[in-house]
Amino acid sequence: MTHATTTEQAPLAAKVIDLSRNTLEARGSLSDLLRLMGREPASGRPESALPIAVRRVRRDAPLCHQGTKAESIYFVRSGTFKVIQTLEDGYDQVLGFVGPSQVLGFDALYAESHPTTAIALDEASVFVVPLFELNGLGECRALVDVIHRAASAALADQAEIAAIMSAVRAEVRLSRFLLQLSRHMAARGQSPRRFILRMDRRDIASYLAVAIETISRAFGALAESGLITFRNREVEIVDMEGLHRLAFVTRRPLELPDQAVVVRQSYCLPAAA
């Protein structure tokens, strides 16, 4: 179906770069990708028709695997992935969750082999941009710009792990996680108050670096104090402001003479009246 044609000549020469020449399962175009990334493509530009491969990934299937040779970077079109790294002792550390319009595999650029594994949490599809084309993309400003922004955003997202970890208490970590999810949902135009978790407790536990039982208890505690309600993976944030207050007590409060008691209460959970 694809141009099973020659791979001659540097792409620079040819104005027609076909990013889908290794098409896997479907075809998309640059304008599809740009739309996904919130960049309305300048219509009329010939490059908007630039084909870009789309790959579908089944639930629980890996998109790329740690240690294998990197061949592409990916933009999530639909579905959610978990990014994990298998440590030397065999423990699978969850590094993050990646959804639509986010980039995957950019971390493999410098080493040429994937330092992480990405696994689909549900049926998913991604745009595939082969690495060997990256160099020839100088002309295609729109795509380069999108790549830069996505990589930059991925970097900023990664920083959130540390921000989450800086909280000692499990309920605080969980509330930060839920708020992070809430923001991402909102960014995708979905409800920030009510959503379904795509990952299981084990993944959340790994991501927050606490025991799975602790996650369970933390969910219970947040519900107990009226901040959320939940049923399995279905979560509803009842008191957004309260959750936010709880989420940002990192360490023991500095010194707030009379407020100390109040802060300590919310720190210990029961929530302010």
Added chain:
Amino acid sequence: MTHATTTEQAPLAAKVIDLSRNTLEARGSLSDLLRLMGREPASGRPESALPIAVRRVRRDAPLCHQGTKAESIYFVRSGTFKVIQTLEDGYDQVLGFVGPSQVLGFDALYAESHPTTAIALDEASVFVVPLFELNGLGECRALVDVIHRAASAALADQAEIAAIMSAVRAEVRLSRFLLQLSRHMAARGQSPRRFILRMDRRDIASYLAVAIETISRAFGALAESGLITFRNREVEIVDMEGLHRLAFVTRRPLELPDQAVVVRQSYCLPAAA
């Protein structure tokens, strides 16, 4: 807030891209940067002479500040920076330590304002690549390539925070941190066994997400068991292999015959696979 602003406008000559047009304190060239990044510049190319600004940063001074408008990305030429993020409750979370040949400020690309603050831990200097030039760089392959790789490496580095956090025990976290430093030192051609910490205990504590006293005790414990020796910020890894074992064989008690290392429950977190 030392905005060493020498905002004297240069004649926007147009064709001649002068990345140092906002030169702050010194001048470098593209070939200098490429050499720093381990890419021998193809001599003879005219672009090698492309001027790139060099900015010096005094100890404890910020290179860029969270929330301010992003204007450039930086390549560390000398010195070490700590990257921090001030959370809503005022807690300064250390996200990482960045040294020579690593990139800073790339995370600001997508938002156009810095999500993090970078502070020099000692006298430092950086190459400055203004953002508004990034788009016009399509021609300069070498620079674009270096930027991509550095950003990718930064992303991979960030993942290590999570890997470190996945350890519950403080000694395990500290040993992973020391091994990380060791690797970086080796990558820069310096001794991986003996080095001087550029950051204080407080920064380490924040980075590892444990209390400062715990850091102190963990140093003591590692020395006690003969894995390292230290005096203030001077660290020597005595038993590299043992340190590595402690850092990663963390699931089982690991019977170190008669060593004082109480690796009783150095688990690497639940998961109970």
Added chain:
DNA sequence: CGAGGAGTTGAGGCTAGTCAAGGCCCGTGG
């Protein structure tokens, strides 16, 4: 030589890990 920051050490309370058992959900198969 003193002041102050950085680092260490000690005591105690409390969170979260571990182990263990039970409940819930949803698949498969009779």
Added chain:
DNA sequence: CCACGGGCCTTGACTAGCCTCAACTCCTCG
């Protein structure tokens, strides 16, 4: 259709280890 099975999730009891508070030492610098 229901019964069974095996995940996933929850809950309880116990204990290890970390955070907190507080005092102290060491080092540096004025």
